[in-house]
Amino acid sequence: MISKPFRSVYSVGCGLGGKLGHGSRTDEKHPRLIEQFQVLNIQPMVVAAGAWHAAVVGQDGRVCTWGWGRYGCLGHGNEECESVPKVVEALSQVKAVHVATGDYTTFVVSDVGDVYSFGCGESASLGHSTAADGQGNRHANVLAPELVTSLKQVNERVVQISLTNSIYWNAHTFALTESGKLYAFGAGDKGQLGIELVANQTERGKPELVDIDLR
Template structure:
């Protein structure tokens, strides 16, 4: 019988990423842990269980993981040392990059990226992109609105190179539900995919099948970009913040609820130099160079972090215990996570699947420290590991009738159940989606949406 390794010695959280209802963290020593909703395998533990507390992904031990990125219901991890990218979770539309649409409950390497040096990975709802160290961009997954930037609307089951960027060195990419944005090394901003709300920044509401260059702002070069579900956030070299797209819930931060079709300066933060941004389903977070975190937008579950559940249409300062300063933030769909300069980890917002990591399913409307991961708490000493993959109990499947739930939207959408078939993982059977049973987790609104647990 295999002996479970001892609990971790003291470690710290180096990075963190939030998905629709799950969260993944990279600890020092290249250790990856995950928690929250696990129905589609997005936690990587070999089963479909929810985890209410951070749990180490056993199968990624010794993989020298460098970074982690959450999509809505899937996860990607990058190993620079092995020049390998791993993916797992919900596989519909080829978003895992393995040449099929199967779910994966344990991480598997993406063959199409093997041996390629990757600078950055971005995950949207159903599509992914990778920037190579040479500035090339590869994309895969769902493409019904051209969000892959390949000039057509066919899904891609393996990474494909965006030819439109030949001769343009891309610095950074970001992915929303069905749109994508990029910043080039020379400070140009690009948008493509679904553009109904002006979220491409191109001055209209049209879709684009290839990257379109956003009109430059006099005196500004763009440096950072992030996408929410239907909006986009960009930061210039000077630290000025610009947003555009959908603003029904105030997620653009302009003090109103008007959509913007081109980048619009967030005047409320003009005296702050912004160094990092993140977009949620309908909320936005911005971190300034003094370690202050600002949040705004949809706040039904407290995901803005200001101590109430009222929507905010302009940036609000998020207050942390002992006035701690923040070094990194990541927005999930309805929750937010952050790391402080003291290596304490905080989460707030929706907790229904345990995605906040506090051992329960309660919502929080203000930052609450995840004790097990924080330097001022247990410092990762007592984080448990998932059991070996070969021993994983993968029979905890949720039946189609139990998967019906209300989509967390302002109106009730068509509810779609997923049918499953079994496939082997090691010596056990896990569930895979049947071809033709794909639901849709995104837009346009006229399409049936994949179910979500409210």
């Protein structure tokens, strides 16, 4: 995925699941302009490309996703594929400033520092301690954007999210705040979170502060 200074986005390579955004599943051997943004009147500002899907934040704060929709990673309330960029309507009241994609997971950061996530809930890497209705478990897949309430509890504005590409092997996530604090959650059995886990604990469902100064 390539983003040019004048807000055009090009894609090239494997077209499985429609992840190149050209309305088909055809492979592209040369960079090709994704024309759907002109149709939607969106000027892409931030581009994130996962292994099977991609996402864009427009200048107006709208979020578009496309590609393979497995586990709900596109945020449209289902697991359908989208072969061209489609606006995530569930975020219509949110002005996004940042987006990050993993294997089948997506995170969106708003202009006020709220974080939304959706997709595969493996290893608790979405940051939801329970399902939206208070029932279920933190490994549940999320088909539409859901506020990561555990990050609200840090009482600081989140500015960036970074996550692993793999959902099946040690999936974990980092959240960076405005003051340079780093929080981690997800799989931690190999020490990848940078925090201490109690005996027999293999993951962290809620964000925990990492002892590092990034200011």
